[in-house]
Amino acid sequence: MESHLLKAFLIFFCLLGTCYGDVLFSSLSHTLVVTASPNQGQVLNAGEDSITVTWGLNQSFPTGTDELYKEVKVNLCYAPISQVDRAWRKTVDNLGKDKTCQFTIVNKPYERNQSIEWIINKDVPTATYFVRAYAYNSAGEEVAYDQTADGKKSSNLFEIQAISGRHLSLDIASVCFSAFSLLSLFGFFLAEKSKRRQVKN
Ligand SMILES: *[C@@H]1O[C@H](CO)[C@@H](O)[C@H](O)[C@H]1NC(C)=O
Numbered sequence: 001m002e003s004h005l006l007k008a009f010l011i012f013f014c015l016l017g018t019c020y021g022d023v024l025f026s027s028l029s030h031t032l033v034v035t036a037s038p039n040q041g042q043v044l045n046a047g048e049d050s051i052t053v054t055w056g057l058n059q060s061f062p063t064g065t066d067e068l069y070k071e072v073k074v075n076l077c078y079a080p081i082s083q084v085d086r087a088w089r090k091t092v093d094n095l096g097k098d099k100t101c102q103f104t105i106v107n108k109p110y111e112r113n114q115s116i117e118w119i120i121n122k123d124v125p126t127a128t129y130f131v132r133a134y135a136y137n138s139a140g141e142e143v144a145y146d147q148t149a150d151g152k153k154s155s156n157l158f159e160i161q162a163i164s165g166r167h168l169s170l171d172i173a174s175v176c177f178s179a180f181s182l183l184s185l186f187g188f189f190l191a192e193k194s195k196r197r198q199v200k201n
Pocket residue numbers: 032033058059060061
């Protein structure tokens with residue numbers, strides 16, 4: 001009887017989406033170390049600039065801490081300032097529902113000390129970001145993490161400027177430049193004409 005009740009409860013909670021397969025961010029061990037090349041406040045251009053990320057085990061922990069780490073995934077994540085009023089970027093402790101980290105920089109088998117240079121994808125929108133790494137066990141569940149921002153995600157952030165906004169300003173710049181060239185050409189033409197007239201007189 002009791003076991004039936006238990007099963008019913010389990011099914012009920014699974015239906016609510018809190019199955020035991022779901023991992024909470026707050027339950028992860030903070031045993032990784034991740035660093036990224038951008039400086040605090042730096043502005044990078046999507047599709048052009050690159051980010052170098054380095055990750056591994058925090059050397060303060062004994063070797064063996066990471067024996068269950070099979071995979072590692074390094075992500076680009078939205079800083080709180082770029083999540084305001086945007087439910088689709090919301091931070092949820094349940095990692096199955098968390099929308100903080102939407103861009104994968106790299107996803108590969110775990111090793112103690114690795115580094116990669118990543119050219120920022122062209123589809124990354126303008127926002128403020130930080131970098132976070134997760135280690136996964138053989139069941140594909142997050143078990144450990146680190147991030148470049150502090151715990152409150154308020155310092156050591158950088159900005160990425162989307163390609164679209166930049167192209168727009170480039171277009172405006174080139175239109176202005178063309179108009180300016182046309183005007184100068186016209187001005188030059190007029191000046192020449194009046195000079196010739198002066199010579200004639
Ligand atoms: C490694 O972990 C220790 C203990 O938690 C912490 O004090 C230290 O800041 C960490 N090192 C890095 C580089 O994150």
